Amino acid sequence: MQRFASSTARCPACACPVPSGWGLCGRCLASAQPPLIARCAAAVDYGYPWDALIARFKFRGEPGWATVLAEPMLEQAMARGLLPSGVLLVPIPVTSRRLAERGYNQAWELTKVLQRRTGRAALADALVRVIDAPDQHRLPQAQRLNNLRGAFAAHPDHVPRLAGARVVLVDDVRTTGATLNSAAQALQQAGVADIAALVLARTPSD
Numbered sequence: 054m055q056r057f058a059s060s061t062a063r064c065p066a067c068a069c070p071v072p073s074g075w076g077l078c079g080r081c082l083a084s085a086q087p088p089l090i091a092r093c094a095a096a097v098d099y100g101y102p103w104d105a106l107i108a109r110f111k112f113r114g115e116p117g118w119a120t121v122l123a124e125p126m127l128e129q130a131m132a133r134g135l136l137p138s139g140v141l142l143v144p145i146p147v148t149s150r151r152l153a154e155r156g157y158n159q160a161w162e163l164t165k166v167l168q169r170r171t172g173r174a175a176l177a178d179a180l181v182r183v184i185d186a187p188d189q190h191r192l193p194q195a196q197r198l199n200n201l202r203g204a205f206a207a208h209p210d211h212v213p214r215l216a217g218a219r220v221v222l223v224d225d226v227r228t229t230g231a232t233l234n235s236a237a238q239a240l241q242q243a244g245v246a247d248i249a250a251l252v253l254a255r256t257p258s259d
């Protein structure tokens with residue numbers, strides 16, 4: 054699979070493609086507030102052959118793909134120095150309905166491989182979904198952002214572990230960044246000191 058993993062230059066904050074040698078993308082440069090997630094790494098662009106593999110991984114009950122799909126993530130994380138010792142891996146949770154249908158959380162499947170390969174700590178349920186949002190794909194972006202606001206909360210049992218921690222959020226695909234930002238808000242409320250993100254695939258544009 055490695056030959057399909059592109060070496061696209063990416064914005065260090067949102068992982069969108071930028072010209073080679075470039076730093077922050079225009080959108081991140083122009084944003085008034087510093088982002089909650091200062092560093093986001095994406096391993097590949099959401100396109101051939103990854104889109105098809107991700108679909109099998111997520112929608113066809115084949116969680117075993119996590120072993121293959123986590124490889125380029127690991128490579129990217131190492132290249133970016135995203136997983137120093139002491140860091141805590143936290144997967145984006147799926148809704149309870151989705152978990153019941155699918156039988157697994159794809160972000161946790163990826164996280165488990167990263168944990169195994171790096172020896173870093175991971176917490177499957179550090180975050181919980183507090184609302185079951187309607188299907189995001191059918192909504193325009195503004196509505197998506199609204200819908201996801203407050204969609205996550207830190208699990209009360211894990212707040213002592215999260216306070217002051219350095220967390221890397223893990224997800225399969227980043228689109229608008231709304232999901233990651235919403236999760237980061239919940240982590241920040243729990244007192245997390247530093248939040249980065251690692252995703253497998255980045256959709257080409259916001």
Ligand SMILES: [Zn+2]
Pocket residue numbers: 064065066067068069077078079080081082
């Ligand atoms: Zn950016």
